[in-house]
Amino acid sequence: MPVRQLDPATINRIAAGEVVERPASVVKELIENALDAGASRIDVLTDGGGRRLIRIADDGGGMTRADLALAVERHATSKLDGDDLNAICTLGFRGEALPSIGAVARLAITTRHRSRVYPTSVLQEGSKSATADFDSRVYPTSVLQEGSKSATADFDCGEPHAWMIAVDGGVKSDIRPAALGPGTCVEVRDLFYATPARLKFLKTDRTEAEAIRDVVRRLAMSRPDVGFTLAGEQRAPVSWAAALPDAAGRLARLGDVLGAEFRANAIPIAAGRDGFALEGFAGLPTYTKANALSLYLFVNGRAVRDKLLLGAVRAAYADYLPRDRHPVVALFVTLDPHEVDVNVHPAKTEVRFRASGLVRSMMVGALREALVRASGRAASTGGAATISAFRPGSPRASPPPYPPPLAGEGRVGAARPGQAAQAIYNDIPQSADDHAARSGFESGAQAAFDVGPPSGDARGAAIDDPEEIDHPLGAARTQVHETYIVAQTRDGVVIVDQHAAHERLVYERMKSALEKSGVARQILLIPDIVELDETDVERLVARADELARFGLAIEAFGPGAIAVRETPALLGEIDSAALVRDLAEHMAEWDEALPLERRLMHVAATMACHGSVRAGRRLRPEEMNALLREMEETPNSGQCNHGRPTYVELKLADIERLFGRR
Numbered sequence: 300m301p302v303r304q305l306d307p308a309t310i311n312r313i314a315a316g317e318v319v320e321r322p323a324s325v326v327k328e329l330i331e332n333a334l335d336a337g338a339s340r341i342d343v344l345t346d347g348g349g350r351r352l353i354r355i356a357d358d359g360g361g362m363t364r365a366d367l368a369l370a371v372e373r374h375a376t377s378k379l380d381g382d383d384l385n386a387i388c389t390l391g392f393r394g395e396a397l398p399s400i401g402a403v404a405r406l407a408i409t410t411r412h413r414s415r416v417y418p419t420s421v422l423q424e425g426s427k428s429a430t431a432d433f434d435s436r437v438y439p440t441s442v443l444q445e446g447s448k449s450a451t452a453d454f455d456c457g458e459p460h461a462w463m464i465a466v467d468g469g470v471k472s473d474i475r476p477a478a479l480g481p482g483t484c485v486e487v488r489d490l491f492y493a494t495p496a497r498l499k500f501l502k503t504d505r506t507e508a509e510a511i512r513d514v515v516r517r518l519a520m521s522r523p524d525v526g527f528t529l530a531g532e533q534r535a536p537v538s539w540a541a542a543l544p545d546a547a548g549r550l551a552r553l554g555d556v557l558g559a560e561f562r563a564n565a566i567p568i569a570a571g572r573d574g575f576a577l578e579g580f581a582g583l584p585t586y587t588k589a590n591a592l593s594l595y596l597f598v599n600g601r602a603v604r605d606k607l608l609l610g611a612v613r614a615a616y617a618d619y620l621p622r623d624r625h626p627v628v629a630l631f632v633t634l635d636p637h638e639v640d641v642n643v644h645p646a647k648t649e650v651r652f653r654a655s656g657l658v659r660s661m662m663v664g665a666l667r668e669a670l671v672r673a674s675g676r677a678a679s680t681g682g683a684a685t686i687s688a689f690r691p692g693s694p695r696a697s698p699p700p701y702p703p704p705l706a707g708e709g710r711v712g713a714a715r716p717g718q719a720a721q722a723i724y725n726d727i728p729q730s731a732d733d734h735a736a737r738s739g740f741e742s743g744a745q746a747a748f749d750v751g752p753p754s755g756d757a758r759g760a761a762i763d764d765p766e767e768i769d770h771p772l773g774a775a776r777t778q779v780h781e782t783y784i785v786a787q788t789r790d791g792v793v794i795v796d797q798h799a800a801h802e803r804l805v806y807e808r809m810k811s812a813l814e815k816s817g818v819a820r821q822i823l824l825i826p827d828i829v830e831l832d833e834t835d836v837e838r839l840v841a842r843a844d845e846l847a848r849f850g851l852a853i854e855a856f857g858p859g860a861i862a863v864r865e866t867p868a869l870l871g872e873i874d875s876a877a878l879v880r881d882l883a884e885h886m887a888e889w890d891e892a893l894p895l896e897r898r899l900m901h902v903a904a905t906m907a908c909h910g911s912v913r914a915g916r917r918l919r920p921e922e923m924n925a926l927l928r929e930m931e932e933t934p935n936s937g938q939c940n941h942g943r944p945t946y947v948e949l950k951l952a953d954i955e956r957l958f959g960r961r
């Protein structure tokens with residue numbers, strides 16, 4: 300085929316493919332436009348996951364008739380002053396969003412320009428090559444288009460009324476007078492009707508609506524001084540009032556968006572260096588999530604997914620969080636626009652820093668410093684496992700729960716698993732851990748070698764029963780650190796991680812119960828009411844049937860809570876709030892396409908984790924042996940559900956080699 304120039308409609312559709320990936324991208328672009336237009340209030344309404352309708356109204360500066368005509372053309376923007384791509388202070392700069400949306404949907408823009416009087420300086424500047432014409436006036440927000448630099452000026456700057464234009468699958472209508480107060484209202488209907496291939500890739504309305512919500516939340520976080528409402532999709536409208544753009548206002552908005560829990564568990568962050576400023580709030584290490592979706596990062600007000608920044612957050616929290624937990628942060632980096640390139644991603648969600656090392660080190664430093672400062676505070680809610688990871692048992696509130704790790708010292712004190720688990724079982728005698736804690740905190744260097752007395756001793760019991768020793772996993776001899784069972788076999792030593800092992804057993808039991816008669820339930824006398832984010836409630840309720848198969852009966856309890864009526868009997872006494880929260884967080888990460896089978900296994904795994912003998916529980920000799928025997932009979936018991944080994948074995952020969960006997 301010969302090379303030929305594509306026609307504009309095709310060009311626009313191709314471009315649209317990059318800019319408009321899903322309904323949420325449209326919402327993002329339109330809200331960004333409203334923010335760039337100086338809006339103080341933005342109302343968002345969507346329907347059908349944004350596929351049927353997206354309507355965004357703002358009270359910003361609006362557009363003149365001339366601006367409106369150009370705004371729907373490609374590469375037409377009012378936001379680039381000349382050709383300087385190096386100092387972008389607005390969210391938009393490409394002049395791509397509106398034409399892209401118009402190419403793939405039915406777009407209608409109604410707008411009324413706000414001011415009627417302009418500073419004379421602007422008019423003088425603009426009148427360099429004046430040819431007065433109603434359709435192409437120069438205003439401060441005027442749209443510059445390549446090739447149309449011959450700006451014109453008109454001294455009658457007022458707009459007597461609003462104007463409206465429609466773009467239907469790339470076909471533009473005439474501009475017509477319309478009725479609207481100052482500001483702009485953009486309506487997008489039938490998204491992707493012009494590109495059916497893209498339509499097929501959209502997920503369910505609920506998932507798309509959730510993505511929209513996430514976009515609105517992020518943008519709302521970035522601008523506490525702007526009021527937002529979000530309505531439609533058959534749910535109660537949300538409205539966030541404008542607050543002052545100071546730290547208090549920011550925290551108020553973050554509280555609105557992320558929930559009161561975040562507010563109660565947030566540490567303020569403020570740092571500045573060499574023209575960089577970092578501010579925002581970081582969640583306490585004891586307030587964590589099972590997924591990494593709550594890392595909110597902004598650069599010059601732009602929500603970004605930046606690997607450098609994400610890495611910095613992870614590095615700062617590394618010493619504080621268990622491996623499978625994630626922090627919650629909302630951090631805002633401000634720097635000279637010359638220092639950051641925002642033109643690196645079609646959806647403008649990535650940036651490149653000129654001095655990336657500096658940004659990273661400032662971020663890690665500020666977060667670490669704040670975490671050390673806050674080390675006396677523990678999360679006010681949830682995450683018992685996490686709390687315990689950093690805090691010894693309750694009677695010992697001081698000295699500081701987790702001293703900052705010193706170089707070369709290794710992980711000491713509270714980071715040790717035996718102690719980690721202690722707080723969960725505060726009712727268990729603490730002598731062993733007290734000892735460990737003291738040695739850990741007061742003389743870190745020795746802690747690694749001081750194991751403390753065993754926490755359960757089965758020697759007497761096992762010796763009486765010589766048969767046990769013939770089993771593959773041997774006879775339980777003792778439990779150390781209230782976490783590990785040490786067993787003796789005929790020709791070696793086996794060390795079992797009791798939590799990992801039990802988790803696997805519960806998981807396997809659940810699976811087989813599911814295959815047979817279903818999981819037995821245990822009815823709670825008083826239902827547990829668990830308060831959750833609305834999205835989480837929706838997610839759980841949508842899967843209530845699947846959960847019921849596991850013996851977990853839940854139902855919505857108002858918009859922000861769930862009532863747990865029954866729990867799986869084989870989990871025993873569990874913290875149903877923690878279980879439900881964990882389930883919701885895992886579900887947030889599920890791909891729409893995840894097959895039912897896999898989903899069920901995920902649920903089983905999460906439940907198994909909650910129903911397991913936690914590390915830190917003292918086991919009686921017969922309990923230890925029972926666990927070993929059950930492991931021997933259960934398939935896959937050599938690994939926990941997360942792929943970690945549940946036991947390790949040292950052969951006598953290996954031990955002898957260690958001691959140079961062989």
Ligand SMILES: Nc1ncnc2c1ncn2[C@@H]1O[C@H](COP(=O)(O)OP(=O)(O)OP(=O)(O)O)[C@@H](O)[C@H]1O
Nearest residue numbers: 332336361370376377391392393394395396397483
């Ligand atoms: N809500 C609005 N209020 C006032 N002017 C607007 C609004 N939306 C768009 N405009 C005007 O239309 C122009 C084109 O908008 P469009 O979103 O297509 O491009 P952009 O924002 O300049 O760049 P980008 O493609 O990066 O978003 C803008 O530069 C702006 O002048």
Ligand SMILES: [Mg+2]
Nearest residue numbers: 328332391396
């Ligand atoms: Mg834009």
